[in-house]
Amino acid sequence: MGDDNSYDIRTILTQMREDYWLALAEEESEARETLECLVFTLGGKRYAFETHYACEVIRVPKLVRVPAVQSLIRGIFNLRGEITAAIDIRPMLGLPQPEIGPTGRILVVRGDNFATGILAEAAHGVQGLCFDSFEPVATGSGIKAPFVRGHFAVEEGSVILLDMEALLADPELVAGEL
Amino acid sequence: MANRYLEIFCREAEEHLASLQSGLLVLERNPARTDLLHELLRNAHTLKGSARMVGLADISAITHTMEEQLKGMERGERKVDAQAIDLLLRGADAVALITSALVRGEAPELDVERFVAEYERGELGQHLHAEPKEHQPEAASDTVRADVKTLDHLVNLVGELIINKKRLEAKLAQLKEIACALPAEHSAPLTTFRGELEEDVLYLDYLIQELHGKAMGLRMLPLRTISDGLERLVRDLAQQLGREVQFQIIGQAIEIDRVLLEGLKPILIHLLTNALSHGIEAPEARAAAGKPRRGTVLLSARHEGNSVLVEVRDDGRGMDPASIRAAAVARGVLDPREADGISDEEALYLTFRPGFSTAEIVTDISGRGVGMDVVKKNIERVKGSVTLASEPGSFTQVTLQLPLTLSVLDALIVACGGETFAIPTTYLQEIVKVRASEIDTLGSGEVIKVRGATTPLYSLPGMLGLPERRDAGDAPLSAVVLKHCDQRIACTVEAHLGYSEVVVKGLGKQFRNVRFLFGATILGDGNPALILNVPDLFESGRGVQRATLSADEAQAAKRRPKVLVVDDSITTRTMEQSILVSQGYAVVTAVSGEDALEKSAEEQFDLVISDVEMPGINGFELTRALRASERYRETPVIIVSSLSRDEDKRQALQAGAQAYIVKGAFDQGLLLETVQMLIG
Numbered sequence: 020m021g022d023d024n025s026y027d028i029r030t031i032l033t034q035m036r037e038d039y040w041l042a043l044a045e046e047e048s049e050a051r052e053t054l055e056c057l058v059f060t061l062g063g064k065r066y067a068f069e070t071h072y073a074c075e076v077i078r079v080p081k082l083v084r085v086p087a088v089q090s091l092i093r094g095i096f097n098l099r100g101e102i103t104a105a106i107d108i109r110p111m112l113g114l115p116q117p118e119i120g121p122t123g124r125i126l127v128v129r130g131d132n133f134a135t136g137i138l139a140e141a142a143h144g145v146q147g148l149c150f151d152s153f154e155p156v157a158t159g160s161g162i163k164a165p166f167v168r169g170h171f172a173v174e175e176g177s178v179i180l181l182d183m184e185a186l187l188a189d190p191e192l193v194a195g196e197l
Numbered sequence: 198m199a200n201r202y203l204e205i206f207c208r209e210a211e212e213h214l215a216s217l218q219s220g221l222l223v224l225e226r227n228p229a230r231t232d233l234l235h236e237l238l239r240n241a242h243t244l245k246g247s248a249r250m251v252g253l254a255d256i257s258a259i260t261h262t263m264e265e266q267l268k269g270m271e272r273g274e275r276k277v278d279a280q281a282i283d284l285l286l287r288g289a290d291a292v293a294l295i296t297s298a299l300v301r302g303e304a305p306e307l308d309v310e311r312f313v314a315e316y317e318r319g320e321l322g323q324h325l326h327a328e329p330k331e332h333q334p335e336a337a338s339d340t341v342r343a344d345v346k347t348l349d350h351l352v353n354l355v356g357e358l359i360i361n362k363k364r365l366e367a368k369l370a371q372l373k374e375i376a377c378a379l380p381a382e383h384s385a386p387l388t389t390f391r392g393e394l395e396e397d398v399l400y401l402d403y404l405i406q407e408l409h410g411k412a413m414g415l416r417m418l419p420l421r422t423i424s425d426g427l428e429r430l431v432r433d434l435a436q437q438l439g440r441e442v443q444f445q446i447i448g449q450a451i452e453i454d455r456v457l458l459e460g461l462k463p464i465l466i467h468l469l470t471n472a473l474s475h476g477i478e479a480p481e482a483r484a485a486a487g488k489p490r491r492g493t494v495l496l497s498a499r500h501e502g503n504s505v506l507v508e509v510r511d512d513g514r515g516m517d518p519a520s521i522r523a524a525a526v527a528r529g530v531l532d533p534r535e536a537d538g539i540s541d542e543e544a545l546y547l548t549f550r551p552g553f554s555t556a557e558i559v560t561d562i563s564g565r566g567v568g569m570d571v572v573k574k575n576i577e578r579v580k581g582s583v584t585l586a587s588e589p590g591s592f593t594q595v596t597l598q599l600p601l602t603l604s605v606l607d608a609l610i611v612a613c614g615g616e617t618f619a620i621p622t623t624y625l626q627e628i629v630k631v632r633a634s635e636i637d638t639l640g641s642g643e644v645i646k647v648r649g650a651t652t653p654l655y656s657l658p659g660m661l662g663l664p665e666r667r668d669a670g671d672a673p674l675s676a677v678v679l680k681h682c683d684q685r686i687a688c689t690v691e692a693h694l695g696y697s698e699v700v701v702k703g704l705g706k707q708f709r710n711v712r713f714l715f716g717a718t719i720l721g722d723g724n725p726a727l728i729l730n731v732p733d734l735f736e737s738g739r740g741v742q743r744a745t746l747s748a749d750e751a752q753a754a755k756r757r758p759k760v761l762v763v764d765d766s767i768t769t770r771t772m773e774q775s776i777l778v779s780q781g782y783a784v785v786t787a788v789s790g791e792d793a794l795e796k797s798a799e800e801q802f803d804l805v806i807s808d809v810e811m812p813g814i815n816g817f818e819l820t821r822a823l824r825a826s827e828r829y830r831e832t833p834v835i836i837v838s839s840l841s842r843d844e845d846k847r848q849a850l851q852a853g854a855q856a857y858i859v860k861g862a863f864d865q866g867l868l869l870e871t872v873q874m875l876i877g
Contacts, residue, residue, distance in 0.1 A: 083725050084616055086661035087712045095704070095717060097725045100357050102702050102717045133706040194711040 053147035058178055059126060059139040062114025065176065066139075067148065068183045074127040074134060076142045079105070079119060088194040093138060098127065105136045106192060112166060130187030148178060203299060206251045210296045213240040217289045221282050228277040231270070237285075238267045244292065255309045256292050262317050263288045288316060345455070348415050352604055355412045356700035358405050359605075360719045365398050367721035413602055417452035420498050420507075423462045424449055427469060431494060434473045441480050441491040442473065448498035453505055454602040460579045461507065461599070467572050468509040468595050469494065476513030476593050486590065488512070504581075504623070505601060510594040516587040518544035525550070545585040546683045549573045573682070577732045579603065580621060580715070583682060598623075604701055608718075608728065610694040611677065614663025617726040619699050619718055624731035626680045628693060630673040633765060633788045633812065638796070641774065641784045643767070645687055647678050657688040659771025660737055661713055674767060681735045688734065689767050701728060713737075758876045759783045759800070763793040763807040763819065769837070769860075773806060773868065780869055790814035794822060801828060803876050806868075809838040809845065820852040833875040837868070 056067035057076070082094030082105050093105045105125055109116050117140060125136040148171045155169035166186045171178045186192075220237045224230060241264040248256035263285055269275030291312055298305035369391065376387045424446050435442040453461070477483075477492035484490050495510045518541035525547045526536050539547075548569040572595075576583050581599040586592075600606065600623065608619035609628075629647060636654060637644050643654045654676065658665045674689045699718035702725075704711060715730040760782050764770045774784045785802070787793035791813050793805070805823060809816035816836050823829035836849045839860040846857045856871045 081724050083717075083727065084614075084663065085708070085711065085714070085727065086614075086663055088708075092707075095725055095727075097719050097723055100360065100702075100719065102704055102719075102725055104705075104707050135707055192707060194708045 052150050054150060054153075054180075056146055056148050056178075056180070057126065058143040058146050058148075059124070060141040060143070061112065061139055062109050063117065063140070064114070065143070065178045066181055067146070067171070067178045068128075068181045070145055072128045072130075072183045072187075074129050077125050077127065077136075079123045079125055079138065085194065089191065091191065092194055096125075096136065098134075098136070101134070103127065103134060103136050104194075105138055107138045108166075108186065111186070111189070111191065113164075128183065128187065130183075132187075135187075135192065148173065148180075153180070203251055206247050206253070207296045207300050209247055210244060210256075210292065213244045214289050214293050214296075216240055218286070221285055221289070224277065225279060225282045231277065234267055234271045238264060238271065241267055253295075255313055256295055258313045259288050259291055259316055266319075284319065291316070343415070348412075352412050352416060355405070355409050356604060356702070359409065359698075359700050362398070362402055362405055363719075363721040364723055365401070369395055369398060409605070413454070413604070416455050416602075418455050418458055419449060420446075420451050420453060420458070421449040423458055423465070424496065427465060427496065430466060431469055431473065434470065435477075438473060439479060440473060440477045442477055443491055443493050444496070445493065446496045451498040451500065451505060453498075453599065454604075456603055457579050457599055460575060461597075464572055464575050464597065465496065465507070465509065469496070471569075472509060472511040472513065472593070476511035476515075478514050501598075505599045507597045507599065508594060509597075510592060512592050515589040515591055515593050516545055516548070516585070517589045518542075521545065521547050543683055545587060548585075549583070549682065577730075580606070580623060582623065606699055606701055606728070608697060608699045609677065610697055610699075610720075610726065611657070611675075611690040612692040612694060613690045614658035614661060614665065616663065617694065617720065617724075618657075619697070619726050619728045620677060620679070620731065621715070621728065622696070624679050624681060626678040626685060629676050629678055629687065631676050631687070631689065632673045636767075636788050638786055641778065641786070643770070643786055643788075645676075647685065647687060650685065652678065652685045652687045654687045654689070654767065655734075656766075656768040656771040657690050657734075659768045659775065660688065660734060662772075665766060665768030665772075679731055679734065681732055684735055686735060699726075699728065757781055757783045758803040759785065760804045760806060760872070761785050761787060761793060761797060761802040763787045763790065763805065763811070763816070764837070765789060765808060765811040769808065773837070776868060777872065780872075782872070790816070790819040790822075793819055797823065797826075797829060802832065804833050804835070804872060805829075806835045806837055806872075809836060809840055809849070817848055817852040817854075820849070820854050824853040835868075835871055835875070 055070045057070055057073045058065060058067045060066070077098075080096045082096055084094050085092055085104075091107050091110060093107050095102050095104050097103075107116065119138055119140060122141040124139050124142040126139055126142065127134060127136050152172045153169055154172065156164055156167055166182045166189075168180045168182045170180060217237060217240045220233050220240070224233050224237070241260050245257050245260040245264055248254075248260060266275060266281065266285060270277050270281065275281060291307060291309075294307050295305045295309065372387070372391050372394070376384045376391060379387065428444055428446070431442060431444040434440075472494050477494065478486070478488075480490040483492065493512050495508070497510075498505060498507045500506075521544050522536045522539075525531050525544075526533050530547060530550045536544075549572075550570060573583055576597055576599075579599060580603060581597055584596045584598070586594045586596070606619075607622040609622060609625055611618050611620060627647070629645075631645055631654070635645055639651070639653075644651050645654045646652070656665070657677075675691070675693060676687045676689045677693075678685060678687045701716045702718060703716055704714065708714070713730055713733045715728045717725045717727050720726050760777055762770055762773045762777070762784055763786075764773070765788055770786045770788075774786055777784045785796060785800075787796050789811050790807075793807065797805070805819075807816040807819055814822070816838065820834045820836070823832065823834060833855040834853065835856045835858060836854045837858045837860060838845065838849075841859045849857045855875055858867060858871065
């Protein structure tokens, strides 16, 4: 500092350290305002839930049909030795059910009682969604949207935030209870 | 051992020594209990006498000294203290040492002469630290305590190993195919390599089997762990009820998987309670009937093949088939006509029917049966089966057959509805081939003869609500004959894929109420296969069958519209039948056009549903034939076919059919709608 001609390694290092801490602080303050979410496509729309519900995202393996259960349980698959269900939650959300193609993925999520696989048309990875752009579902707005907490208005359009706690606790997911 | 009497002596000595040992230990804790001395004296005295008889002077001398010491205690001349008891225990140990050496035909590891001499003088033989004493602390330090969860986890991991080994085996087979496809110069080294790999996998297989055996062994517990409390239960119950009962347990050492054992205890409590409250008569009644006043209840366990048989037998009044039938009719479990039709043996099993014993009065009528359906349910849960045997006035015997473990099962793998299922072999009687001509109808169901016995026939995919692979024309169907308690059913499947040992995996909480399934396993290709819960199939089968058997329903059936279902595919027949029956229609099935004409001549149907392509006359010809007859001129006919061309539809309508449903888009809503539209 001061004398530009001198090459003071200490000054440079100090400067670098300050820059580093500053950047960290900025990142942190930004992090406070975003929600880490797994973003994916259901019924042609973009949906998301908090990453802490997600265990992993896998390609759709061979699904074995289970007799005498509700249609939303599309089958079971072998997840490294654990028998896991693949469920199609789109009817629960009132969505159309376009075929799950090659981009299809299974989002393995863990609820209080069991782990289960949610079929999605595509997965778009983990994104930090900004709270500033979040609009909660207005209570009493008349629009009934089950299992939805609200949506984020982001550049690419809207991302709907699912209420995973309510969804995973729904008895409709449990075979044979209907 | 040369002398046969020696053998007998050694066995007798073992018993006396054991009771000496335990008695002395009690006495050591409570020196005031001099009442024990008498029994101890008797033991020592008997041993002395027997040893003399077979000429074992050393044992006779030792036990004589012991007897003298005990007598001294009884007379109060000798103090009952730790030292005196220790001396007696040393004596017992020495006798044990000598007899066990005799059994092995070796010289005892003890200077017997010197010991006898010292012992008579009341000295503690210093050199008798021999076997028994040394062994015990060592054995104790050889065991560790382990958490049950850790054991379960271990067993699961071994299960994973087995699955992985199966995948390796599947890969080996693939490698063979790859080698075959290569030119000879490349395939030779590959074949050699494959051979070596195969050996490695074989050895791995051996190791895994050993490991599995050991891991399972860790989870095994002897029956004794649950039977101890049962003695007390029987004793208390007998007192409450004013019965005199001798309770015997045989096979306490038989080991069973801990998980199964937990499930077994409530069942045994139930059965023993039944045996005492409904089986064993009051002492006076027994005496009057010429039986010993004291009744006997026997609980026994033994191995048989890959399972454990547990029996509860009492020599009480037995089960009376006549009063069970009467009770069943009174409860509405079955109608009088049906009751007359069943054998005495079958009648016993009526006690397992739900609803048989909901009220206490039933116990007065039938003499047995408090919640036997609960017993059956619990046994099914652990994949076991129950058989009953009884003779009125003499005995009742309930036999439970349990698998050794629930974590690995022997199963038959079958293809059904495009999926693969495993059927536990405990329920499998045999595999049969069925030709269409061998299928008869009985009531609304279909039956075949298996070894002369009329057996209901169902389609497995139909029962499970799965789609069917097209039947290959006239070829015989594959069917599995399943047994459960006294019942048999036959289920058609697409193919048998062989027997396999399968590792059972739970389906998790998401499937806790699922029907038809017991669990899943993972096959060699890494894909899961579902394991069928066979008793559910029997429930499902009975539901369909009983619809026409009960009196009320038979009455209702007279008012119900009758439908004739004609199809050469058993899956389609079963599916259509169950859809229609569930909506209150009475259904009769026919396996061909000819069969349909015959049946339609016997009784009047309100509606006919027919396939098109069948061996013999086809659906169009059948429709035309029906239209030509006086009785069926106006009867609606629905054609259900996989042919979807307009030409076929036109032909159907020309033949006189009222509706045409394409099988590809077959859904029950459409069928029902059409049926309701035509006949209401």
